[in-house]
Amino acid sequence: MLSLGRTSLLIFLLFVFSSSWNVLCCHQIERDSLLSFDRYISAAVAPLNWSSSADCCQWEGVTCRSSDGRVSHISLPGRGLRGTIFPNFILNLTFLSHLDLSRNQLSGSVPDGVFRRLQTLDLSYNRLSGSIFQANLTLPISVRTLDLSSNLFNGSIDALFLRQGSNLVQFNVSNNSFTGPIPSSICSGSPFLEILDFSANKFNGAVVGGIGGCSRLRVFRAGFNALSGLIPLDMYNLKTLEEISLTNNKFSGPIDDSISVLSNLRILELHVNELSGGIPPDIGYLTKLKQLQLHTNRLNGSVPLSLTDCSNMETLLLRNNLFGGEISTLDFSKLQRLQAIDFGNNSFTGEIPGSLCLCRSLTAVRLAYNKLTGEIPPCMAALKSLAHLSISDNYLSNVAGALEILRHCDNLEVLFLSRCFNNEPMPDLLHLNGFQNLQILTLGGCQLKGQIPLWIAKLRKVKLLNLSFNQIYGPIPTWLGDMPSLFVLNLTQNFLSGGFPPELGRLPALISDNSSSDLSYLALPFLFDSLQYNRLFNLPRGLKVGNNRLIGSIPKEIGQLKLLHTLELSNNFFNGSIPTELSGLVNLERLDMSGNHLRGEIPRSLERLHFLSAFSIANNDLEGEIPRGGQFDTFPASSFEGNPRLCGVVLHRNCPVRSPFETSLEEEGEESSSDIPFGIGYFVGFFAVSITLMFHTPWRRVSDVSSPSIS
Numbered sequence: 001m002l003s004l005g006r007t008s009l010l011i012f013l014l015f016v017f018s019s020s021w022n023v024l025c026c027h028q029i030e031r032d033s034l035l036s037f038d039r040y041i042s043a044a045v046a047p048l049n050w051s052s053s054a055d056c057c058q059w060e061g062v063t064c065r066s067s068d069g070r071v072s073h074i075s076l077p078g079r080g081l082r083g084t085i086f087p088n089f090i091l092n093l094t095f096l097s098h099l100d101l102s103r104n105q106l107s108g109s110v111p112d113g114v115f116r117r118l119q120t121l122d123l124s125y126n127r128l129s130g131s132i133f134q135a136n137l138t139l140p141i142s143v144r145t146l147d148l149s150s151n152l153f154n155g156s157i158d159a160l161f162l163r164q165g166s167n168l169v170q171f172n173v174s175n176n177s178f179t180g181p182i183p184s185s186i187c188s189g190s191p192f193l194e195i196l197d198f199s200a201n202k203f204n205g206a207v208v209g210g211i212g213g214c215s216r217l218r219v220f221r222a223g224f225n226a227l228s229g230l231i232p233l234d235m236y237n238l239k240t241l242e243e244i245s246l247t248n249n250k251f252s253g254p255i256d257d258s259i260s261v262l263s264n265l266r267i268l269e270l271h272v273n274e275l276s277g278g279i280p281p282d283i284g285y286l287t288k289l290k291q292l293q294l295h296t297n298r299l300n301g302s303v304p305l306s307l308t309d310c311s312n313m314e315t316l317l318l319r320n321n322l323f324g325g326e327i328s329t330l331d332f333s334k335l336q337r338l339q340a341i342d343f344g345n346n347s348f349t350g351e352i353p354g355s356l357c358l359c360r361s362l363t364a365v366r367l368a369y370n371k372l373t374g375e376i377p378p379c380m381a382a383l384k385s386l387a388h389l390s391i392s393d394n395y396l397s398n399v400a401g402a403l404e405i406l407r408h409c410d411n412l413e414v415l416f417l418s419r420c421f422n423n424e425p426m427p428d429l430l431h432l433n434g435f436q437n438l439q440i441l442t443l444g445g446c447q448l449k450g451q452i453p454l455w456i457a458k459l460r461k462v463k464l465l466n467l468s469f470n471q472i473y474g475p476i477p478t479w480l481g482d483m484p485s486l487f488v489l490n491l492t493q494n495f496l497s498g499g500f501p502p503e504l505g506r507l508p509a510l511i512s513d514n515s516s517s518d519l520s521y522l523a524l525p526f527l528f529d530s531l532q533y534n535r536l537f538n539l540p541r542g543l544k545v546g547n548n549r550l551i552g553s554i555p556k557e558i559g560q561l562k563l564l565h566t567l568e569l570s571n572n573f574f575n576g577s578i579p580t581e582l583s584g585l586v587n588l589e590r591l592d593m594s595g596n597h598l599r600g601e602i603p604r605s606l607e608r609l610h611f612l613s614a615f616s617i618a619n620n621d622l623e624g625e626i627p628r629g630g631q632f633d634t635f636p637a638s639s640f641e642g643n644p645r646l647c648g649v650v651l652h653r654n655c656p657v658r659s660p661f662e663t664s665l666e667e668e669g670e671e672s673s674s675d676i677p678f679g680i681g682y683f684v685g686f687f688a689v690s691i692t693l694m695f696h697t698p699w700r701r702v703s704d705v706s707s708p709s710i711s
Helices: 002-023 028-040 233-237 257-261 305-309 354-358 378-382 399-406 454-458 478-482 502-506 556-560 580-584 604-608 630-634 660-668 678-694 702-706
Strands: 041-043 062-064 071-075 081-083 098-100 105-108 120-122 127-131 145-147 152-155 170-172 177-180 195-197 202-206 219-221 226-229 243-245 250-253 267-269 274-277 291-293 298-301 315-317 322-326 340-342 347-351 364-366 371-374 388-390 414-416 440-442 464-466 471-474 488-490 495-499 526-528 531-533 542-544 549-553 566-568 573-577 590-592 597-600 614-616 621-625 645-647
Touching (some): 028 041, 233 257, 378 399, 478 502, 502 556, 556 580, 604 630
Parallel strands (some): 081 105, 105 127, 120 145, 127 152, 170 195, 177 202, 195 219, 202 226, 219 243, 226 250, 243 267, 250 274, 267 291, 274 298, 291 315, 298 322, 340 364, 347 371, 388 414, 414 440, 440 464, 464 488, 471 495, 488 542, 542 566, 549 573, 566 590, 621 645
Antiparallel strands (some): 062 071
């Protein structure tokens, strides 16, 4: 019994002691320092609720050491914190090793002592500013991770600041406004660096030797700067490298052959530079390579056969270069993981390789703007994941066969076939099924002959339809107005006849924004009206029917298309007046009605089109004064030339002076006679009554004579 009592007493004392330890572990100085920080900030969502009566080690985002209860970690990412960092906040937290205030809205400068004793400092995605790297300060030896990305920091990075950072492993200053050269000497003082990210700043000049001193470097990013010169050769000695990203700079010269020794490389992004020469012939040794982006350079020659040995490749982008040679010599069958390939804007020849059909993971293929011949291989029907295909501007044939094959690609959303199939019949595939997910279809510039086929009416998700520069004849189908998603229709330069269907004035996607954003971001960019687009919703919504043989008046129903940006009706045979209802096109930016037979005056209601930046009614039969004010004061004289009866300041042609009587009649129209000047009105009335009395029996009342017949 005695032994049992002593045991119970011992357990009780341990419980009390442990409870007291947990309650009293927070140090007063550290609590006060944290509270001072809390007073300098506010939270957009909910306050931190740090209470002075509670143990600070139990506060949100605060962690203390178990040995002595000193604050070691503060982690408050994404809490919507606003305000500045209190200068003495860090100095009093003498055992703080990890500070994470990322993804908040903190502003102002960073106190000089913020790096003191820290191992991890993450201030990324805030609004902090100022010059943080100064020669009179040094990075403490304790710091291992430093992330200052996505802020407003500026100034240069002084190499002396980094000279003592011998334990630095990660250094990220991307997306700021740092200037000057990249401190490549950082590797001499920080040999353990694994991640270096200088991207999206204003660094300039050449990257001199020194990067090779980071013998453990895995990631090196310096894209979106103004760096120039050769790619540093010592970088090719870093066999630990997994990612090299130097995109959007001014690097020149060749890609050195020694890059093939970087056997761990997974991502190589050198696009949008001024690189020349060819792809290293032994690039196939990079068997772990997943992304190769060399597009938009001055690279030339043929693609090495060894490239298809990179069996882990997922993204292969070589567009906008000077490559050539037979594309059919490449065997893509080994690239089973390939998802996106872009060989566009080069000079490749030959036929589309059938081995591409074996890359069953393909979602995007772009071979446009080359010199390819032949037909689309029938095996492409097996590419069930294919969403984006662009083969425009080649010398392919059999458009009907191409559509029959591609209709089996169930996920196809983007199909560019422009300027390929020359002088063939417009496919009239009455029983065509498929393309139920298609959102972009272009068959422009093929000189296809025939009428607009009815099978297009089945494409209920199509947003962009381009049939321009063909030999299409007949009327514009009224069913186009019922296509629920269509907001870009280009029928320019054909032989279309008849009137402009009023039904087009009810296109749903041009009246209300009911279109989905399935293609908000495309796997590969595309050209439209000579501009490159990455996002479909950035396209200007438009109706283009210029250079045809359309007749009749411009339907007033067009004025309902309030989301329309471009309306092109030029070089047809439209007559009648310009509908005043066009003033309902409140988002219109371009309006071209030139080269028609339009009559009457320019409606003054068009002054309400505040976004109109391009306007032409040249070469019509219009008359009267050109409206003044609004956007009309910005249009040049060429917008109105070819209308000899137009007048106004812009044409330096004075309008004829009208008498008050003419102006009143013309402006008021058929208004009541009370608006006519009193003298004339009285005379006319008196004369009419006198004549009436002369020709009627004297006993009939005047009121009976002047009363209108109800029948």
